[in-house]
Amino acid sequence: QVQLQESGPGLVKPSETLSLTCTVSGGSISNYYWSWIRQPPGKGLEWIGYIYYSGSTNYNPSLKSRVTISVDTSKNQVSLKLRSVTAADTAVYYCARGAEAGKGGFDYWGQGTLVTVSS
Amino acid sequence: DSVMTQSPDSLAVSLGERATINCKSSQSVFYIPNNKNYLAWYQQKPGQPPKLLIYWASARESGVPDRFSGSGSGTDFTLTISSLQAEDVAVYYCQQYYYTPWTFGQGTKVEIK
Numbered sequence: 260q261v262q263l264q265e266s267g268p269g270l271v272k273p274s275e276t277l278s279l280t281c282t283v284s285g286g287s288i289s290n291y292y293w294s295w296i297r298q299p300p301g302k303g304l305e306w307i308g309y310i311y312y313s314g315s316t317n318y319n320p321s322l323k324s325r326v327t328i329s330v331d332t333s334k335n336q337v338s339l340k341l342r343s344v345t346a347a348d349t350a351v352y353y354c355a356r357g358a359e360a361g362k363g364g365f366d367y368w369g370q371g372t373l374v375t376v377s378s
Numbered sequence: 379d380s381v382m383t384q385s386p387d388s389l390a391v392s393l394g395e396r397a398t399i400n401c402k403s404s405q406s407v408f409y410i411p412n413n414k415n416y417l418a419w420y421q422q423k424p425g426q427p428p429k430l431l432i433y434w435a436s437a438r439e440s441g442v443p444d445r446f447s448g449s450g451s452g453t454d455f456t457l458t459i460s461s462l463q464a465e466d467v468a469v470y471y472c473q474q475y476y477y478t479p480w481t482f483g484q485g486t487k488v489e490i491k
Contacts, residue, residue, distance in 0.1 A: 294480075304428065304471060304482040319479040320379075353427055363434055363475055364418030368427035 261286040263354050263369035270375050271348075277341040277374055281354030288312050288330065292357030293337040294365060295328060297350040300373075305350075309357065310337060344376045380405045380474050384483035390491040397459040399486045401472035406452045409476065416476035419448055419457045421468045422485075428471060432457065464490065 267279035281293070295307040308318035310328045318326050327340045337354055351373050355365035381404040391397045407416045415435035420428035430439045432448035435455055445460045459466055467490060472483040 303484050304473075306480045306482070317478050321479070355427075358430070358433060362437070362439075363414075363416060364420070364430045364473060365428070366430050366439065368429075371427055 261356065261367045263356065263367055265352060265354055265369045265372040267372060267374070269373060270377065271344055272378050273345055273376055274343055277339070277344050277348065277352075277376075279339045279352055279354075279372065279374070281337045281339075281369055283335045283337070283356075288332050288335050288337070291359070293328075293330065294355045294357060295337075295339045296353045296355055296365070297348075298353070298371070299347075299350045307339065307341075307352075346376050348374070349376045350374060379479055380407070380477045380481050382472055382474055382481050382483035384470075384472060384486045386486060387484070388487040388489065390489045391459075391462045392491045393464065394461050395491075397462050397466070397488055399457045399470050399472075399488070401450075401455045401457070401483050403453045403455075403474055405477065407474045407476040408452045415451050415455070416474055417448075417450070417455050418473045418475060419446075420471045420473065421466075422471065423468045431470075459488070462488070462490070 262284045289312045292309045294309040310316045325342045351371040353371045354369045356367040358366040383402045385400045417435040419432040422428040436448045469485045
């Protein structure tokens with residue numbers, strides 16, 4: 260059974276960089292797209308961007324100037340960096356797997372990690 | 379961006395009754411070459427991540443009860459819960475994966491009447 264686990268600081272100061280890691284277990288990172296998605300408290304879902312296991316990326320234009328997503332296939336990990344954060348970046352951050360070939364959507368999700376931006 | 383608009387924002391349905399959620403995309407998500415609609419539905423319960431229910435607008439994910447069904451094409455889609463169960467209380471989201479940035483509807487909260 261594929262499992263995703265997000266990890267990283269739960270509190271980040273304004274103007275600093277949010278850094279999260281998603282560790283994938285029970286399956287390989289290869290041949291899949293891996294996305295980061297966030298959800299502000301009590302609000303809806305926002306797709307941040309994806310990375311293919313080969314390293315190609317696609318980011319939401321609304322965040323593109325501040326986001327970097329990277330992959331480490333040797334560790335089965337995907338990472339997110341979001342620079343120059345503000346209170347508006349406070350959210351639960353999820354990593355999710357793009358569904359296998361022949362299907363669509365996100366078929367596996369991590370439990371999510373709450374990141375609060377505050378001084 | 380392709381804007382996804384769900385209606386209603388919330389609904390209360392009696393146990394065993396039908397629940398219907400609508401999702402409208404600002405652009406068609408139908409891809410003619412493969413005859414597929416790039417539209418998914420998710421269920422999110424409090425404190426949990428979203429769970430994939432439906433993809434390609436009408437294909438049920440493995441393990442999802444058959445009381446959940448998806449329909450529609452182009453820009454207008456529907457998620458139907460044919461006989462609402464207590465465990466179906468949740469927020470439901472539609473999502474298009476045709477255009478990047480991939481976008482979600484604002485969510486529809488389903489409760490028991």
